[in-house]
Amino acid sequence: MAQGIRDKAVILGMGCTRFGERWDMSSDMLMAEAFGEALADAGISRDQIGAAWLGSALDDVNVGNSAIPLATALRLPSMPVTRVENMCATGTEALRAATYAVASGAVDIALALGAEKLKDTGFGGLPIRTKGSVNDLWMPYGSAPGTFAQLAGAYAARYGIDAVDLKRAMAHVSWKSHQNGVHAEKAHLRKAVSMETILNAPMIADPLGLYDCSGVSDGAAAAIICTPEIARSLSRDALVSVKSVQVCASNGWEMQYGEWDGSYVRNTRIASGRAYEEAGITAADLGLTEVHDCFSITELVTMEDLGLSQDGRAVFDVLDGAFDADGRVPCQTDGGLKCFGHPIGASGLRMAYEVYTQLKGRAGVRQLKNIDFGLAHNLGGQPSNSVAAVSVLGRLE
Amino acid sequence: MANRSIQSTGAYLPLLRFERKSARAELSWAGLGGNGRGRRAVAGWDEDALTQAVEAAREAALPVGEAIARVVFASTSSAFSDRSQSVLLSQALNLPRDVETVDLANCRRSAVSALLHALRGAEGAELIVAGEKRATQPGSAANLTWGDGAGAVVVSNGPGVARLLGAGRVNLDLLDSYTSVARGFPYLAEDRFVRDVMLSEALIPAAQAALADAGLQASDVVLAVVPEPVSGLYAAAARKLGLTAPNMIERLGAEAGELGAAAPLFGLAMALEQAEPGQIVLLAGCGNGCDVLLLEVTGKTRRRPAHQALDEGAPLTNYSRLLSLTGGIQLDWGPRAEVNQKVSASVLVRHGREMHGFIGGRDQGGNVQFPKTPFPVNPALSEPGRYEDVILRDEPARVVSITADRLNFTPDPPFYFGLVQFENGARVVMEHCDAKGVAPEVGAPVRMRFRIKAIDRQRQFRSYFWKAAPLERPQLAAKE
Numbered sequence: 001m002a003q004g005i006r007d008k009a010v011i012l013g014m015g016c017t018r019f020g021e022r023w024d025m026s027s028d029m030l031m032a033e034a035f036g037e038a039l040a041d042a043g044i045s046r047d048q049i050g051a052a053w054l055g056s057a058l059d060d061v062n063v064g065n066s067a068i069p070l071a072t073a074l075r076l077p078s079m080p081v082t083r084v085e086n087m088c089a090t091g092t093e094a095l096r097a098a099t100y101a102v103a104s105g106a107v108d109i110a111l112a113l114g115a116e117k118l119k120d121t122g123f124g125g126l127p128i129r130t131k132g133s134v135n136d137l138w139m140p141y142g143s144a145p146g147t148f149a150q151l152a153g154a155y156a157a158r159y160g161i162d163a164v165d166l167k168r169a170m171a172h173v174s175w176k177s178h179q180n181g182v183h184a185e186k187a188h189l190r191k192a193v194s195m196e197t198i199l200n201a202p203m204i205a206d207p208l209g210l211y212d213c214s215g216v217s218d219g220a221a222a223a224i225i226c227t228p229e230i231a232r233s234l235s236r237d238a239l240v241s242v243k244s245v246q247v248c249a250s251n252g253w254e255m256q257y258g259e260w261d262g263s264y265v266r267n268t269r270i271a272s273g274r275a276y277e278e279a280g281i282t283a284a285d286l287g288l289t290e291v292h293d294c295f296s297i298t299e300l301v302t303m304e305d306l307g308l309s310q311d312g313r314a315v316f317d318v319l320d321g322a323f324d325a326d327g328r329v330p331c332q333t334d335g336g337l338k339c340f341g342h343p344i345g346a347s348g349l350r351m352a353y354e355v356y357t358q359l360k361g362r363a364g365v366r367q368l369k370n371i372d373f374g375l376a377h378n379l380g381g382q383p384s385n386s387v388a389a390v391s392v393l394g395r396l397e
Numbered sequence: 398m399a400n401r402s403i404q405s406t407g408a409y410l411p412l413l414r415f416e417r418k419s420a421r422a423e424l425s426w427a428g429l430g431g432n433g434r435g436r437r438a439v440a441g442w443d444e445d446a447l448t449q450a451v452e453a454a455r456e457a458a459l460p461v462g463e464a465i466a467r468v469v470f471a472s473t474s475s476a477f478s479d480r481s482q483s484v485l486l487s488q489a490l491n492l493p494r495d496v497e498t499v500d501l502a503n504c505r506r507s508a509v510s511a512l513l514h515a516l517r518g519a520e521g522a523e524l525i526v527a528g529e530k531r532a533t534q535p536g537s538a539a540n541l542t543w544g545d546g547a548g549a550v551v552v553s554n555g556p557g558v559a560r561l562l563g564a565g566r567v568n569l570d571l572l573d574s575y576t577s578v579a580r581g582f583p584y585l586a587e588d589r590f591v592r593d594v595m596l597s598e599a600l601i602p603a604a605q606a607a608l609a610d611a612g613l614q615a616s617d618v619v620l621a622v623v624p625e626p627v628s629g630l631y632a633a634a635a636r637k638l639g640l641t642a643p644n645m646i647e648r649l650g651a652e653a654g655e656l657g658a659a660a661p662l663f664g665l666a667m668a669l670e671q672a673e674p675g676q677i678v679l680l681a682g683c684g685n686g687c688d689v690l691l692l693e694v695t696g697k698t699r700r701r702p703a704h705q706a707l708d709e710g711a712p713l714t715n716y717s718r719l720l721s722l723t724g725g726i727q728l729d730w731g732p733r734a735e736v737n738q739k740v741s742a743s744v745l746v747r748h749g750r751e752m753h754g755f756i757g758g759r760d761q762g763g764n765v766q767f768p769k770t771p772f773p774v775n776p777a778l779s780e781p782g783r784y785e786d787v788i789l790r791d792e793p794a795r796v797v798s799i800t801a802d803r804l805n806f807t808p809d810p811p812f813y814f815g816l817v818q819f820e821n822g823a824r825v826v827m828e829h830c831d832a833k834g835v836a837p838e839v840g841a842p843v844r845m846r847f848r849i850k851a852i853d854r855q856r857q858f859r860s861y862f863w864k865a866a867p868l869e870r871p872q873l874a875a876k877e
Contacts, residue, residue, distance in 0.1 A: 121732075122732050123731065123732040123733055125733070125804050128733065128736045128805060128806075130738070133740075133741050133744045134744055134747075134748055134768075136738050136740070136851070136860075137740070137744065137745075137748055137749075137752045137850065137860060137862060138752055138768065138825075138850065138862045139826060140812075140814035140826060140827065140828040141736070141738075141805060141812075141851070142800075142802050142805060142812060142814045143802050143804035143805040143812075144804075145800075145802065145804055146800050146802030146804065146805060146812065146814060147800075149800035149802070150798035150799060150800050150815050150816070151798070152800075153798055153799060153800070153838070153839045154797065154798040154839055156839075157839040157840060203801075203803060204802075204803055204804055205800045205801065205802040205803060205804060205811075206800050206801040206811075208800075251774070252766075252770065252774045253774060253776065255816065255824065255825075255826055256766045256767070256774040256823075256824060256825075257764065257766070257774045257775065257776070257824070258764075258818060258822050258823075258824055261797065262797045262798035262815075262816055262839075384798075384816055384826055385826075
């Protein structure tokens with residue numbers, strides 16, 4: 001394996017807007033809000049940033065094409081600015097680009113900012129997008145819940161899991177996130193919901209009910225990355241280092257080649273394996289995870305894909321509370337996509353924001369004890385055709 | 398002429414059968430709704446005259462060892478007035494690019510006329526297919542008595558299951574019903590007028606001419622296939638001609654509806670499925686005149702697609718759903734329905750043949766994939782791909798994953814889709830159809846159906862692809 005980027009870049013500061021239905025703000029205002037917090041946290045001036053990356057996934061409905069919306073919103077002074085897009089993994093792509101720029105020595109200080117303004121679409125859920133002029137001739141136009149719902153049936157069939165047990169475990173995933181979201185000041189949904197309500201919610205895509213689905217939100221999140229040397233020169237302590245960032249994209253193997261049974265996300269397994277190796281840790285070293293719980297079943301199988309549950313055991317681990325706030329490896333301490341919200345391009349950075357906040361000891365009533373490493377898992381596309389992005393953050397020794 | 402024979406027949410009905418009594422109950426306040434007896438076949442939102450014709454053609458076994466030389470598509474309800482449906486049909490059936498293709502429109506008896514032409518002496522094997530999905534107005538008699546469906550027949554040289562003994566024809570601009578381009582819906586004449594004049598001016602003279610041409614008596618006819626634009630037409634004709642043969646169209650009309658241009662071919666399939674060698678079948682096509690053919694049954698058909706199509710299906714009792722499916726009402730589906738898939742002509746000319754024909758590729762390592770790509774998906778291969786064509790439409794397949802999606806827009810929710818694994822190794826994420834009666838489960842076998850992929854409502858264009866359907870359809874309860 002290549003040398004990797006472990007401890008070659010640290011997070012100097014982060015910011016995150018309140019996620020939700022931000023009728024009062026346009027995307028440039030959201031970007032400015034997240035950036036302002038990150039800049040203040042970093043304790044630097046805008047002029048010290050050497051390069052910036054903007055993550056926005058749905059340019060046609062909100063932020064706009066290219067890097068110009070970010071450069072303009074923040075009035076970034078004549079620097080290289082690039083827009084990245086990798087579906088729901090977009091936020092982590094921005095983080096990866098900024099981290100790589102710093103780790104390579106090309107830039108001393110870099111900005112990664114993700115933003116999405118989804119609520120201006122005028123309807124719930126994600127907009128329907130073209131899959132490309134050729135793919136549109138044959139690929140179904142299923143919704144996001146529709147694509148992920150298929151994990152459930154395939155998972156149940158593979159492991160012989162009773163549909164009622166699986167539904168309860170999925171409901172527990174959402175119940176836990178709602179419990180956690182109550183304590184996240186910037187979360188979109190901050191209300192606890194009973195298991196009964198979750199289990200009896202209207203069906204969206206069998207077997208996913210309303211509460212098995214994350215909503216869509218407006219929001220932005222930002223990270224300012226620099227070298228450890230610069231951070232130390234600024235007299236910062238308790239530095240949070242980027243231990244690894246790994247991405248794996250489908251090449252059609254799942255959809256076109258006959259081995260995948262639809263019960264797991266292969267790219268998450270590959271990306272997380274590489275991320276652990278790059279970070280020099282194992283899954284057992286993780287103190288918390290922020291995973292891509294776009295749907296409850298996604299989080300459930302992700303626990304296996306990340307190696308936090310044995311294959312076929314996540315249902316039982318979830319029901320045993322292994323990933324609750326007081327569990328073995330807490331997951332979504334800020335409520336996750338389910339409750340904190342899911343402005344697509346910002347989500348990967350929002351996950352990093354929570355891990356960073358926990359590692360900094362700033363999480364208030366959500367604060368976990370004795371954590372050295374946290375993982376953010378950001379998943380774009382659909383299980384059969386995905387982009388998985390896994391990053392590990394930890395304290396800089 | 399003596400050397401030409403019908404080789405096989407095919408038939409297709411859509412899954413749904415609307416119970417006419419449901420309309421009668423809904424429309425009783427208006428004094429509309431007909432007699433409420435029987436059912437009509439209702440095409441899915443993703444079916445049209447062409448897609449049903451493709452399915453009927455697939456049911457007609459193609460001649461062994463003889464390529465189809467000519468394809469004829471007949472319909473009065475083609476979705477396009479300037480886009481050859483027979484060319485699309487030939488692509489869906491993976492026929493050669495130089496096959497002769499013919500489109501017949503504007504006349505309900507055109508398929509029978511084409512059959513007569515084929516039996517009288519064209520060279521080579523000929524496939525004649527008729528499909529209908531006609532727009533009708535809510536409350537009209539046609540909305541309830543007409544149905545959707547398709548029929549097919551294959552003619553070629555040599556012995557087959559039936560041969561032509563004689564034919565008669567009368568052309569007459571009789572407006573039992575007409576549909577103008579501007580109006581879009583049919584306009585029907587008074588029943589009594591139609592019955593009297595169609596009998597005296599068209600059907601009886603044509604039948605008598607056919608009997609004379611064949612040197613047969615009416616009493617020689619064992620089975621009849623006579624479309625009935627109005628009820629009682631065949632009974633009256635039989636009385637006047639001395640026919641005692643049962644009319645196949647009677648059951649078809651009661652259980653599926655009047656199928657327009659497809660009715661004679663569907664009825665012919667019914668007749669040949671139950672006829673014995675040596676029996677005589679009278680086949681009539683009615684529409685601005687009549688063509689009457691007298692056929693001698695010369696062999697037994699092995700399959701029964703027409704009877705199977707009548708026996709299987711799913712009851713539909715929701716009148717508003719019928720209206721939505723038949724275009725009688727336009728529901729407001731909300732902003733999520735505003736999406737339009739514009740199909741590029743250049744994309745279609747590059748990829749349409751493989752999409753319509755469901756042609757995948759076998760790579761040099763033996764793996765089958767769809768669609769073909771510059772580099773094979775097979776991890777064992779690293780060079781650009783060279784593929785052998787593999788047609789997937791008849792390949793056994795099963796469900797790997799599936800869901801019923803209630804979020805995204807579809808004109809007939811929910812939207813079933815998921816990953817399908819073919820026995821030959823190919824796997825394709827596909828939309829499912831006909832899942833209303835039996836929702837597919839992981840591992841369930843599925844079959845492929847040719848359907849509308851998407852309708853671009855802004856430009857009134859439609860694209861076609863294949864969808865997965867349950868292998869079996871539910872049996873319908875016996876008619877009331």
